Amino acid sequence: xxxxxxxxxxxxxxxxxxxxxxxxxxxxxxxxxxxxxxxxxxxxxxxxxxxxxxxxxxxxxxxxxxxxxxxxxxxxxxxxxxxxxxxxxxxxxxxxxxxxxxxxxxxxxxxxxxxxxxxxxxxxxxxxxxxxxxxxxxxxxxxxxxxxxxxxxxxxxxxxxxxxxxxxxxxxxxxxxxxxxxxxxxxxxxxxxxxxxxxxxxxxxxxxxxxxxxxxxxx
Numbered sequence: 001x002x003x004x005x006x007x008x009x010x011x012x013x014x015x016x017x018x019x020x021x022x023x024x025x026x027x028x029x030x031x032x033x034x035x036x037x038x039x040x041x042x043x044x045x046x047x048x049x050x051x052x053x054x055x056x057x058x059x060x061x062x063x064x065x066x067x068x069x070x071x072x073x074x075x076x077x078x079x080x081x082x083x084x085x086x087x088x089x090x091x092x093x094x095x096x097x098x099x100x101x102x103x104x105x106x107x108x109x110x111x112x113x114x115x116x117x118x119x120x121x122x123x124x125x126x127x128x129x130x131x132x133x134x135x136x137x138x139x140x141x142x143x144x145x146x147x148x149x150x151x152x153x154x155x156x157x158x159x160x161x162x163x164x165x166x167x168x169x170x171x172x173x174x175x176x177x178x179x180x181x182x183x184x185x186x187x188x189x190x191x192x193x194x195x196x197x198x199x200x201x202x203x204x205x206x207x208x209x210x211x212x213x214x215x216x217x218x219x
Contacts, residue, residue: 004113007185009068011109015041016069018102019145020076021095026149030077036145037073038066041106044140048114048133052121100200103142103154103161108192111138111165112172112185124177131169138165138192160199163206168192 019040023033042059049057059065114137115130124130139155139162146153155161172188198204 004116004185007109007189008065008113011106011113012041012065012068013072014102015044015106015110015141016072017076018099018106019069019141020073021099021102022145022149023073024077024080025095030074033077034070034073036148037076038069039148040141040145041069041072042066042141043144044110044137044142045114045117047140048117048137051133051136052118052129054117054121058117100197104193104196104200106141107138107161107165107196108168108189110141111135111169111192112188114138115169115172115176115188116181116185119176124173127173130173130176131166134169134172135162135165138169157208158205160195160204160206164192164195164199167195 016037020033020037022040023036028036042065045065046057046059049055049059111134115134117137118130118133122129142161143153143155168188168191171191172184175184175187
């Protein structure tokens with residue numbers, strides 16, 4: 001296993017934990033927890049491969065990622081299940097912190113590794129394709145996860161999420177073009193993770209419109 005594959009495994013585990021934790025929080029059964037963990041960890045890469053024209057998507061060609069996500073999700077379920085059966089308290093404030101950390105790590109790693117995959121396939125001439133594909137890889141699994149839970153995706157409403165991916169993706173792309181791939185991947189990932197964690201800690205969010213218009217209620 002090369003160091004890039006190992007790096008992707010870290011991202012896979014991080015996103016699987018975040019997906020499984022959300023499933024546990026929403027009282028899903030074992031199959032639901034494992035399925036949501038796998039989807040969160042792999043869906044972004046599947047979307048990227050479809051955009052890049054790589055068929056079949058790597059998640060189906062290299063099942064190690066699905067297996068890693070599945071095993072990670074199973075561990076999360078078993079931990080929560082046995083704590084619950086022993087009447088131990090499940091702290092969802094701690095769960096929220098772990099979820100934020102998992103999302104941040106997964107977003108950073110998958111954004112830059114998604115860009116690296118596309119650059120390997122098509123080169124770095126099309127910067128928009130590279131950055132967009134990296135963003136889709138980073139946020140795709142989380143968006144699908146939230147939609148399957150009938151929640152408005154966090155990427156559209158809470159803290160700095162997709163913007164962190166775009167900023168880090170642009171920096172990483174410049175480093176890909178003018179530097180080495182190692183610096184581009186690790187440097188871009190760290191930048192994205194820092195932006196996400198700082199945004200979650202200080203509750204940074206993009207401007208949004210809040211309205212008290214009750215017109216529809218009166219109709």
